[in-house]
């Protein structure tokens with residue numbers, strides 16, 4: 001297997017760049033949110049390198065249409081992350097395929113809902129971005145390959161999490177809802193989940209989190225594209241560049257043994273203080289287990 005030098009990967013690298021020379025023939029990977037943005041590009045490039053991609057979207061129809069549009073012979077599955085029963089059913093379907101899962105890219109997400117939305121008693125960004133993926137991943141673990149990788153797409157916006165990191169006393173942020181605080185809490189939860197998971201996985205399996213960069217995608221559907229006019233164009237990534245860090249973590253041999261780490265621009269990066277707090281990560285893990293148990297009861 002020939003690979004390009006991972007130390008040279010950075011802001012401008014694309015998902016194709018970071019997998020040049022990497023063969024994923026015989027590998028099976030899961031990508032959530034395969035029908036849009038950087039998830040769709042991740043799906044395309046992992047398949048281009050030979051992986052069988054299990055692509056999930058809110059509906060099976062959306063997932064099938066995305067794979068068809070990409071010309072990929074993958075497996076489309078429904079996974080509505082704000083419905084824990086759907087995420088659990090997706091996990092059962094994945095395990096039922098009987099294939100070892102080499103990587104699962106927890107990519108789907110929503111951002112900065114202008115008004116507080118609560119579903120099943122939970123704030124919708126935390127429910128979708130974190131609880132949905134927690135439900136899915138913890139139930140797919142029995143099928144994770146011996147050297148399987150869990151890749152959790154977080155955001156630099158995890159820095160906007162509320163005081164204390166996770167507002168356990170007011171998890172739905174009823175008293176202080178702010179769109180970016182709520183998104184930040186959910187994205188901090190993504191990093192803490194990867195951190196806790198890394199501690200639990202047997203040697204060989206890995207879990208990492210990442211910030212993909214700032215990319216013009218459908219993610220701004222709730223706040224409008226106007227936000228991009230306030231961002232220095234030089235700090236924007238293309239979709240191809242935005243998909244690079246998660247594709248690297250899912251596929252590149254150089255990070256096969258790296259675990260419990262946060263990446264940005266295809267390199268390790270120190271996240272916020274809260275994101276490095278193991279006690280916070282453990283508390284979130286146990287709270288998430290309780291939440292999922294109640295929601296699936």
Ligand SMILES: NC(=O)c1ccc[n+]([C@@H]2O[C@H](COP(=O)([O-])OP(=O)(O)OC[C@H]3O[C@@H](n4cnc5c(N)ncnc54)[C@H](OP(=O)(O)O)[C@@H]3O)[C@@H](O)[C@H]2O)c1
Nearest residue numbers: 033036037038080081082107108109155214215217218219
């Ligand atoms: N774009 C950025 O600048 C940026 C920056 C930092 C982090 N991120 C993170 O990158 C990830 C991908 O975002 P993107 O920029 O590619 O955005 P995107 O184009 O909006 O894609 C998001 C994906 O998530 C799916 N999704 C949303 N809610 C869902 C739900 N309840 N159940 C299942 N799937 C759901 C969407 O499905 P539908 O199309 O059906 O809605 C879509 O496939 C997100 O986790 C985001 O937080 C992005």
